[in-house]
Amino acid sequence: MGSLGAILKHPDDIYPLLKLKMAARHAEKQIPVEAHWGFCYSMLHKVSRSFALVIQQLDPELRNAVCIFYLVLRALDTVEDDTSIATDVKVPILIAFHRYIYDRDWHFSCGTKEYKVLMDEFHHVSTAFLELGRSYQEAIEDITKRMGAGMAKFICNEVETIDDYDEYCHYVAGLVGLGLSKLFYASKLEDLAPDSLSNSMGLFLQKTNIIRDYLEDINEIPKSRMFWPREIWSKYVSKLEDLKYEENSDKAVQCLNDMITNALIHAQDCLTYMSALREPSIFRFCAIPQIMAIGTLAMCYDNIQVFRGVVKMRRGLTAKIIDRTKSMADVYGAFFDFSCMLKSKVNKNDPNATKTLKKLEAIQKTCRDSGLLNKRKSYIIRSDSRFNSAVLVAFFIILAIVFAYLSANRPKNY
Ligand code: D9A
DSSP, rough: OOOOHHHHHHHHHHHHHHHHHHHHHHHHOOOOOSSSHHHHHHHHHHHHHHHHHHHSSSHHHHHHHHHHHHHHHHHHHHHHHTTSSSSHHHHHHHHHHHHHTTTOOOOOSSHHHHHHHHHTHHHHHHHTTTTOOOHHHHHHHHHHHHHHHHHHHHOOOOOSHHHHHHHHIIIIIIIHHHHHHHHHHTTTSSSSOOOHHHHHHHHHHHHHHHTTTTTHHOOSSSSSOOOOOOHHHHHEEEEEEEEGGGHHHEEEEEEEEHHHHHHHTHHHHHHHHTOOOOOOHHHHHHHHHHHHHHHHHHHHOGGGGTTTSSOOHHHHHHHHHHHOSSHHHHHHHHHHHHHHHHHHHTTTSSTTTHHHHHHHHHHHHHHHHHTTTOOOOHHHHHHHHHHHHHHHHHHHHHHHHHHHHHHHSSSOOO
């Protein structure tokens, strides 16, 4: 749908969209003047767009650390993703990456577009890294070391079992959760969260990405990349790529729903993690991606479009989430609403229906037991009724115009 169509259908997206635009413009003006920090912040905006705005509102010292952490991870990802690098070249780079961040002279050219610029001018990132406080540096170094080693391990291994899937997601995303918890603790703004909860924060986001990006990853040139575990897809098809063919549509959707049911395991840990946060800007930074994730899962569930093209949340809904996520009441509200939406989509004939419903009910119970549900402004339900009244108003306006037109052109027979 074009953006005009989307706005006509959701007129109450306009205000949060405008607010987001203004915030983006304001953030652009705030880019630091020193060359290395200027490079890091403009790169952050280029590679992450809306997420960069949420980083922007963190306390300045923590914000610098998170910005560098984000770019170091992106650089490591760029090396892992570049299929044109031979394995025997790539593996030693991944393993030694945590040392390169201390070396202003290190560089390795790879990746494309903005990622190529990031790699070519990595000295700006290391220069900025060297200005961070020691406790921030140690957290970033430790996570980079463990992630590089984990990525190297999975270069040759395929994701076979659900345990492999959880292990791979731990290296590429769970460790990000652990690292961020360490940065929050280093800033003295938060207590140190338990590792297993930090890990779940990453797994919930990463599994959602892996589900949503099925088609993009399978169609990757020169070689498709596969992250869906064989233990799950082999129940439905004999080759992972068979899911994209029309004749397997029923099996594909069942497999998709199985993957979503697996991802939902992490939702409750995520709620527990978020409920322990105290600093409002850190809270928003953590909560916004989580709400986007459960919203994306709700959109993908039972949706064959995942195998045909991209299923993404519309920009207006993203803007609304960024605008309205302020407290734990908003998070419980969103998790509750998206669980309702998921529940309404579960089909009794789906092989995992009972399991899926059980998980959704557990999430809803946690939300209800918080006692915060009635304090929320529910954007999903409210926007629906607004949508209906907007359509009604538009309908009467059109009716009035048509009526006026007809009466003006009526042959005058008096
Ligand atoms: C995150 Cl420093 C990520 N990843 C995300 C973004 O959120 C997490 C990468 C680097 C960092 C942080 C994130 C945010 C807040 C708390 C977290 C956390 O843990 C406590 O990480 C677990 O997706 C990437 C991984 C999932 C691999 C970790 C959110 C983000 N959103 C994108 C939207 C999209 O569709 O990718 O990057 C964006 O806004 O551009």
